[in-house]
Amino acid sequence: MLSKLRTLCLKGIDGREVxxxxxxxxxxxxxxxxxxxxxAVKEAKDRVVAAVRNSGYDFPSKRITVNLAPAEIRKAxxxxxLPIALGVLxxxxxxxxxxxxxxxxxxxxxxxxxxxALRPVAGVLPMLLALKGSGARxxxxxxxxxxxAVSGVPCLAATSLKEAAxxxxxxxxxxxxxxxxxxxxxxxxxxDLCDVKGQAFAKRALEIAAAGFHNLIMVGxxxxxxxxxxxRFSTLLPRMTFDESLETTKLYSVSGLVRAGRLVHERPFRxxxxxISDAALIGGGSTPRxxxxxxxxxxxxxxxxxxxxxxxxxxxxxxxxxxWRVTVSRVKESVCYPARFMLLAAMNPCPCxxxxxxxxxxxxxxxxxHRYRAKISGPILDRIDLxxxxxxxxxxxxxxxxxxxxxSDVAGRVAAAMExxxxxxGSGARxxxxxxxxxxxxxxxxxxxxxxxxxTAMNKLGFSARSLDKILKISRTIADLEGSEAIKRxxxxxxxxxxxxxxxxxxxxxx
Amino acid sequence: MGEGTxxxxxxxxxxxxxxxxxxxxxLRLLDxxxxxxxxLKRPPREIAAEGGVMLETAxxxxxxxxxxxxxxxxxxxxxxxxxxxxxxxxxYPELLKKIYDPPMVLYVRGELSPRxxxxxxxxxxxxxxxxxxxxxxAAELAGAGVAVASGLAxxxxxxxxxxxxxxxxxxxxxxGTGLNMTYPEENxxxxxxxxxxxxxxxxxxxxxxxxxxxxxxxxNRIISGLSLATVVxxxxxxxxxxxxxRFALDQGREVxxxxxxxxxxxxxxPNFFIKNGAxxxxxxxxxxxxxxxxxxxxxxxxxxxxxxxxxxxxLRGLSPDGLAAFKAIAAxxxxxxxxxxxxxxxxxxxxxxxxxxxxxxxxxxxxxGGRYCPAV
Numbered sequence: 001m002l003s004k005l006r007t008l009c010l011k012g013i014d015g016r017e018v019x020x021x022x023x024x025x026x027x028x029x030x031x032x033x034x035x036x037x038x039x040a041v042k043e044a045k046d047r048v049v050a051a052v053r054n055s056g057y058d059f060p061s062k063r064i065t066v067n068l069a070p071a072e073i074r075k076a077x078x079x080x081x082l083p084i085a086l087g088v089l090x091x092x093x094x095x096x097x098x099x100x101x102x103x104x105x106x107x108x109x110x111x112x113x114x115x116x117a118l119r120p121v122a123g124v125l126p127m128l129l130a131l132k133g134s135g136a137r138x139x140x141x142x143x144x145x146x147x148x149a150v151s152g153v154p155c156l157a158a159t160s161l162k163e164a165a166x167x168x169x170x171x172x173x174x175x176x177x178x179x180x181x182x183x184x185x186x187x188x189x190x191x192d193l194c195d196v197k198g199q200a201f202a203k204r205a206l207e208i209a210a211a212g213f214h215n216l217i218m219v220g221x222x223x224x225x226x227x228x229x230x231x232r233f234s235t236l237l238p239r240m241t242f243d244e245s246l247e248t249t250k251l252y253s254v255s256g257l258v259r260a261g262r263l264v265h266e267r268p269f270r271x272x273x274x275x276i277s278d279a280a281l282i283g284g285g286s287t288p289r290x291x292x293x294x295x296x297x298x299x300x301x302x303x304x305x306x307x308x309x310x311x312x313x314x315x316x317x318x319x320x321x322x323x324w325r326v327t328v329s330r331v332k333e334s335v336c337y338p339a340r341f342m343l344l345a346a347m348n349p350c351p352c353x354x355x356x357x358x359x360x361x362x363x364x365x366x367x368x369x370h371r372y373r374a375k376i377s378g379p380i381l382d383r384i385d386l387x388x389x390x391x392x393x394x395x396x397x398x399x400x401x402x403x404x405x406x407x408s409d410v411a412g413r414v415a416a417a418m419e420x421x422x423x424x425x426g427s428g429a430r431x432x433x434x435x436x437x438x439x440x441x442x443x444x445x446x447x448x449x450x451x452x453x454x455x456t457a458m459n460k461l462g463f464s465a466r467s468l469d470k471i472l473k474i475s476r477t478i479a480d481l482e483g484s485e486a487i488k489r490x491x492x493x494x495x496x497x498x499x500x501x502x503x504x505x506x507x508x509x510x511x
Numbered sequence: 512m513g514e515g516t517x518x519x520x521x522x523x524x525x526x527x528x529x530x531x532x533x534x535x536x537x538l539r540l541l542d543x544x545x546x547x548x549x550x551l552k553r554p555p556r557e558i559a560a561e562g563g564v565m566l567e568t569a570x571x572x573x574x575x576x577x578x579x580x581x582x583x584x585x586x587x588x589x590x591x592x593x594x595x596x597x598x599x600x601x602x603y604p605e606l607l608k609k610i611y612d613p614p615m616v617l618y619v620r621g622e623l624s625p626r627x628x629x630x631x632x633x634x635x636x637x638x639x640x641x642x643x644x645x646x647x648x649a650a651e652l653a654g655a656g657v658a659v660a661s662g663l664a665x666x667x668x669x670x671x672x673x674x675x676x677x678x679x680x681x682x683x684x685x686x687g688t689g690l691n692m693t694y695p696e697e698n699x700x701x702x703x704x705x706x707x708x709x710x711x712x713x714x715x716x717x718x719x720x721x722x723x724x725x726x727x728x729x730x731n732r733i734i735s736g737l738s739l740a741t742v743v744x745x746x747x748x749x750x751x752x753x754x755x756x757r758f759a760l761d762q763g764r765e766v767x768x769x770x771x772x773x774x775x776x777x778x779x780x781p782n783f784f785i786k787n788g789a790x791x792x793x794x795x796x797x798x799x800x801x802x803x804x805x806x807x808x809x810x811x812x813x814x815x816x817x818x819x820x821x822x823x824x825x826l827r828g829l830s831p832d833g834l835a836a837f838k839a840i841a842a843x844x845x846x847x848x849x850x851x852x853x854x855x856x857x858x859x860x861x862x863x864x865x866x867x868x869x870x871x872x873x874x875x876x877x878x879x880g881g882r883y884c885p886a887v
Contacts, residue, residue, distance in 0.1 A: 039751075065591060124619065170544045198850060198854065200848050200850055200851055200853045200854075200863075201850055201853070201860055201864075219881065220881075226586075229701065349881065356848075356879060356882045361776075365635075366635055366636070366665050366666075366695075367695075387846065389849065389881035390850070390881075391848035391850055391851065391881060391882070393850075417884075436637050439562045453868065456868075456872040457868075458873075460872045460874070461871060461872065478861075482825075483523070488863075489863050489865075490862075490865050491861075493864050493865040493868040493869075494860065494864040494865070496863045496868050497864045497866070497867065497868070500878075500881065
């Protein structure tokens, strides 16, 4: 006999409908899965056999063929267990001669334990979102209940194969999924910018970075507070909108990282170690999975010890920084993951870390310093608008320093500056950091006093023409933060401070 | 130049491919055989016997001098506008001839015009104090018409060359590489400016020699050899500046030193010289005062620091904010970072940034590794 059940699979972060067909034919006992299954899908066989028997049903000793259609899409994951098991029951006549009416409009997702219980699986949210608006419903493991509820697709939660089978047979009811309300109001962030004492310039640079979507690199000795500042960066950004939250959660769901089935409602902060491979950073694997850049989608990617990252990993950042997405192409398939993140990088001023330290002597030769800094290639440095120097804070100073501004105050200014940019560039997620040459000339006209600053910067401090463009963009954001239409002289002189790696005098750093 | 001398010059250029990395014993052989040409004609076995060198060395000498192509070298030099001087040529500096082991061949880019010179040498890891002192001394000497000799290295050397060029004076750089390259690379533009300003780059190494570590101590004897007096600005006990100072003493030239803080590791060298009788150099006039009197004709009066120091003029031009920031920076040994300026003065970021920009643009401060230090 033949049965057909509907289920879903993932391609990238999008769900696709899949039909699980089960055919039981007379013959020697055998079990075959066709339709490009991966190893986990093939293993479903053993779980299904055990689960069916341990749930009190007979597993037919016949020739069983399972086909996952369309056959040309690769199927990965363990969530085909439930549809296959129910398909075997249906094809074996467990629900009577006529298939139950519910089979037509219900999708089944779930991994089976050997005792017949249902286990939660990864990727439920993106799979279900493919059903949104189609009027279909789905049966999901109870462990995925909250995630399913967020999707807006009517879902039923089952705890075991037996429950699902009883529901199909019309013998019992399943509990509808209910979860967190749509507006995902999570608890306030545990960090606040006012925790960091001193470092006025670095804090200000974070503010500018947040307001104009400028990427930022912090240069400073160990213990200056680079990581501490980076962790507080997302508190300066506006709360995630529901759509942003959904997008990010999809990526987390695909990676199996959704905690307690909840929507990701805080901006992600990803901090990969510098030994990370390029594939892990931007996404990859024979069955592609999102990398750190995608897990930082709508949030912050913090790369500490930036020059220590492998060259391929650093260079691989070029595409996502430009296009806000990564395309992972493998022989078997090619998928596209969104990756719109702020890059925060941190590095020491020199290999030993103490160049320019007020009390400790740097033990590096100028050549070593040069080589260390040259590890960050021009094209990458080119995508980082803000450079800020942090210095070690002396204890005596640190004691006396007043607490700084609260994150919420800064976030207010940031939001206002973002609003100004929205009006300037119209719809779309545009920001000052992405101004083209023409837009730069249009929006960054300088009054006389301010353009003299640029000239001095070029002639006296050795800035290149390229860095002048960056200074203009930063000046625009500084003016926006003040709500000023015109760029003033003091905006430009401040912007110059955030391009320290460009200063001709800084590179052959000798002291 | 007669045919004989032309052949002798070619032979010396050939011999120099070996000699520039070795030492003085070759000059002794030159005397023994009456020139490079006869020397190169002798078989190694006889050179070993007559000249008192090991047979192995004599064989290596023969092998290496046969392998090179001095004609091509001379042609390449001519194309690049580089003069190749031997002690037989006019224009080979007289003072350099007088040292114990003068370079067999001197490659010169630019003009090595005869004039009294003073060497200004120091460490690559200089402090702001060393850098600004080197610059001031160089500017004062250059202004008086004295050539400033140094080594085009980072730090003190660069500061001295730059200041001399900017003062419109003549400066000579003795390199540890062949003249076809500049080391360190970032000084390529400075090297061009030195030549344009009427100075010269000199080297005893064949045009394509790379920056071998052993070349640099050797070229130091050229710096001191070109100079009547050598000033050690900053450097530890083991530094190249100490080597140059000792060369100058061996060559019978004056050594001066810039006194520095007793606890500064890079002032150990100069302070050691002073303890042993070197003149402390406070200004250009101190250095010129050490020249033998016959060299003083034609020199202009030398600046004596303070009086003609640019510091006052620079500070007078500053805005009140700029001056306040400068005072805060100058009051702190080791300078201040931008953040510390905001703390010291209680200013918001924007105000501090504007003041720092003004100070940097007017060259009142310099920033190194993110710290601002007084530059005047």
